[in-house]
Amino acid sequence: MKYITYVAIFLFGVMVMVACGGGGDTPTSGEEATGPVTIEFEGGDIFFDKDEVTVQSGQEVTIVLNNVGTLEHSWVLVDGSVDPLLATEADALAGATTGDIAGGESASITFVAPPAGDYLFVCTVEGHAAAGMWGDFIVE
Numbered sequence: 001m002k003y004i005t006y007v008a009i010f011l012f013g014v015m016v017m018v019a020c021g022g023g024g025d026t027p028t029s030g031e032e033a034t035g036p037v038t039i040e041f042e043g044g045d046i047f048f049d050k051d052e053v054t055v056q057s058g059q060e061v062t063i064v065l066n067n068v069g070t071l072e073h074s075w076v077l078v079d080g081s082v083d084p085l086l087a088t089e090a091d092a093l094a095g096a097t098t099g100d101i102a103g104g105e106s107a108s109i110t111f112v113a114p115p116a117g118d119y120l121f122v123c124t125v126e127g128h129a130a131a132g133m134w135g136d137f138i139v140e
């Protein structure tokens with residue numbers, strides 16, 4: 001009797017796992033992979049709180065820059081071939097620039113992630129990239 005009970009419980013468990021596994025998993029994870037994403041940055045005197053982020057090509061990306069310093073800071077997306085120390089707002093891709101944001105202020109920009117590749121985000125305020133205010137923006 002006991003053995004049969006264990007077998008019955010085991011088979012029931014397998015059936016539940018199969019039923020659930022075939023459910024909504026695939027569409028949900030697909031949506032999450034390409035759905036909009038918001039990435040929040042803290043920028044201060046003189047740093048970003050992140051040095052690398054990764055998004056999906058074609059994904060709608062919202063960047064929030066919270067300037068927690070007293071100096072002006074910016075967040076500008078540029079191609080990976082650009083020297084971050086020489087980058088200016090004119091290098092911004094896909095309209096992805098916050099412009100110069102005063103200390104204590106926040107800004108939010110939304111853009112569509114460019115084709116897969118290696119990009120950079122840079123604070124284009126003079127001297128800030130040289131002090132380390134840039135990082136890798138990876139598009140998969």
Ligand SMILES: [Cu+2]
Nearest residue numbers: 073123125128
């Ligand atoms: Cu800066």
